[in-house]
Amino acid sequence: MKKLFVFLWSLVISATAMASEGKFSFNSGNWAADGEKTKVEKHLGQESLYLQRGHLLYQEAEMQDGILEVDIAPDPARGMAGIIFRHDGKNNYEEIYIRQGKSGQPDALQYTPVFNGSSSWQLYAEHQSRQVFKPGEWIHLKIHVQGALAKVYLDHSDTPAMVIPNLLHGSKGGKFGLWTLNGAHFSNFNFTPLNPASAPTTTVSTDLPANAIQRWQVSQPFLVKDVQPESWPNLQQLKWETLPTDAQGLLNIAQYRSKQEAEAFESNTDDMVWVKLELKSDKEQTKKLYFEYSNKAHVLVNGQPIFFGDNSFRAKNMIFRGEIDKNLRTNALYLPLRRGSNTILVALSSRANGWGIMGRFEDMTGISIK
Known part of the structure; x- marks a missing residue:
């Protein structure tokens, strides 16, 4: 302020x-x-x-x-x-x-x-x-x-x-x-x-959807202009912190990371973090991950970019609000997993109005989160 x-x-x-x-x-x-x-x-x-x-x-x-x-x-x-x-x-x-x-x-x-x-x-x-x-x-x-x-x-x-x-x-x-x-x-x-x-006691459901991701590893923040998110980051320069989702499975990044300028709305700085999920797979397979994010996301699986999306306010037209679907019905990624260890990286950036991520697997057969 x-x-x-x-x-x-x-x-x-x-x-x-x-x-x-x-x-x-x-x-x-x-x-x-x-x-x-x-x-x-x-x-x-x-x-x-x-x-x-x-x-x-x-x-x-x-x-x-x-x-x-x-x-x-x-x-x-x-x-x-x-x-x-x-x-x-x-x-x-x-x-x-x-x-x-x-x-x-x-x-x-x-x-x-x-x-x-x-x-x-x-x-x-x-x-x-x-x-x-x-x-x-x-x-x-x-x-x-x-x-x-x-x-x-x-x-x-x-x-x-x-x-x-x-x-x-x-x-x-x-x-x-x-x-x-x-x-x-x-x-x-x-x-x-x-x-x-x-004060009355309020009851909020804590029943997460089946196979919901309940924790993510999150790096320190960067300015987007200083990073090439499509490329493999220098992992040795990243400092990871494991952060829990809320009762709905949402991780609000702003709760844990500060933007360089946060109060000027569309004139804010464009900040990003790397978000990491490490998986162990018992075989080579493809897994479906229902996925929501705000505002922009680049996704890499084992160093290979597989997805880019933009949910920013008005990114698609003047009435597009960019709200995430907490029921996880509208977006999914097909993750090509190899046998053994796998690393999913998301370059998650935001200028204004929301900075968050959530996801759940269609099924967890043959995989586990490390």
Whole structure:
């Protein structure tokens, strides 16, 4: 995150009304911003803060569990804006936001965890919701957070617009604030703390698909421009770390590796890691590996390139989102294995929106992962 500057923003909130509702609120507070073109002004009849781009973090309190609310008026074209919470000060946090330009589409409301500054929404398409926003009106966003569970409400509805049963950063506390990509007005921000002891227990399935890969070896990161991914890498220069997948079989690389520039979206640096899987085969054979990745992947088997694919946002057309298929139904590799040891290498690169890999074998007959 860029160097922070601190300013005071006076929020117009009725202290008496908030106290009667038992909410923690503030009439003014210290905020830290890394954003652009910040100004306080009247908008749609309400006192508001306009932020062109970036983040605002409230400095005088942290939250573990609680209710966050704000009125948002994004810029109508490509406006994306929302709430960030459980921010650890090191660019790891939860993010829930609305996309007014996507009104009526399946991704109008989104959740993504942010690891090391990298948004990962292409890896979590299950946390999106089709919503319709009225143009030229305030959108009320409310997030109820307890433990690893978050419920998202829009425009004072009692019915959740989205339920997230497994917040990826778990239940730890952190700072909270606001975020926008292409400009938004914010008004009437409220925070109500909740007792963490009352947090419900959420159940997330840990039943991986049969023959799912549950660990990968991952190298240190490189800039793509410094590597020729189609060629055999110098293995002696690579430092391997064995990393586990999550409960769905996904390995989010950004959780463990940092990009050189992660917060400028399509203007980010193009970073890559080598991902390795070592197999032992009892004979020469071909094995089918169902395979998903984001954004780009070069695959080598025993030094020979067999595949290249590009799932980047808009790589195939202007509406291509590049989301991965966690059911592993749409892509497969046929791996030519020799008897004995085999090395599968993937040059996995990402510029923005997701950096991950997952796979499962059709069957494991005659092979084992070393």
